[in-house]
Amino acid sequence: MREVVLDTETTGFDPLTGDRVIEVAAIELVNLLPTGRHFHALVDPERDVPPESTRVHGFTRADLEGKPKFRDIAAAMLDFLADSPIVAHNAPFDFGFLDAELLRAGRPALDRARMVDSLVLAKARFPGAPNSLDALCRRFGIDLSERTTHNALLDVKLLAAAYLELRGGRQSGLSFEEAPAVALLATEARAPRTPRPILLSAEQEAAHRAFVEKAIKDALWLR
Template sequence: MMRQVVLDTETTGLDPLQGDRVIEVAAVELVNLLPTGASFHRLVNPKRDIPAEATRVHGFTNADLEGKPGFEEVAEDLLAFLGDSPIIAHNAPFDFGFLDAELLRCGRKPLDRSRMVDSLDMAKQRYPGMPNSLDALCRRLGIDNSMRTSHNAVLDCKLLAEVYLELMGGKQPGFELAAALAGNGPVLVDGEAVSWTARPIAVPDDRAAAHQGFVASKLKEAIWLKPPFAPEA
């Protein structure tokens, strides 16, 4: 099982070294590249004013965050959700830089950069010289982002999870189901584990005999009758 976490933050500005702070952090869990439904989301009181230009980007005002917990109050829950999994973010150095500043401010270790997966860098390698913002990638890859009227960490995580799946080459959820059926194991449906039992289709004896007769008379060179495919006598 491969667990990864897609993460996004919203902030008061662009530079944590100039006093800008995190105001929202969200993350969604992926297992084998597919969302499980598990997620993390917190609004954070930055304990400073939010500039008007930042509000125009993400829509949050000082009043929206009044009474919300400070980052030091959400850090433990965030780190527990992240675990030791790789962390996927669009322009990941930006998000890591802000989270590292917040973690250091409350006496915790910064995130291990070896865990960082930058989907923006991946997109630039795949589509060199083209716009590679999250909106641009959604349009290019046919992902519906019509509800994204402003930056929102939860929505951005969900969209990025879809974008990341496509950047990794795409994957049909049915393959996951088929694999689970083959082993009679659990499969995730809307984030919940459901047990499935394979039900083989029985072939009547007369139909099986007719098929064997056809193969013997018409398909003498059938590859599945030859080693290593032929069953042992």
């Protein structure tokens, strides 16, 4: 099962008042594990970056001058997203900004049926508790030491780890190293294995037969 974990950084909170996307990051998951494939782009928002936004993500207008416009990265982003479900924390925020940028670039909006909101999942699992990405990482013991600002590429890696926990718990092999965890698991699955048959002693077989005869009338095992 392929999914894509996505995050954006923006100049503000509302695309309807002129705020723009300045960063898009996404990583690929297969069966909840990162494969090592990712998409990342810094974007020239074609406007100023307010100081209060810079304090959140660390980007200034000067950092983004000369970067591609959103219309220039839209095709590559959509190719990476393909038709997979898109996981985001407070997903309507990211979808709203991406939809505004896509429409501005003459492309259709994202299908909301693809949206997987990890914030909704977190609230259902921990009602009444703090459920920000930071709070989830602390709750699940995920290392936050590198998160000094809201960098989108780091945030999607953290969210992928938190999403795995929300979907049922950490599995061995979860890694953000360059070697894809899925490939490692596939290699292990192809390795030859030695059969280990379970053999019962005569006493164990007799005890089982006596139990079945007593507990189950006309048991199939005895036919």
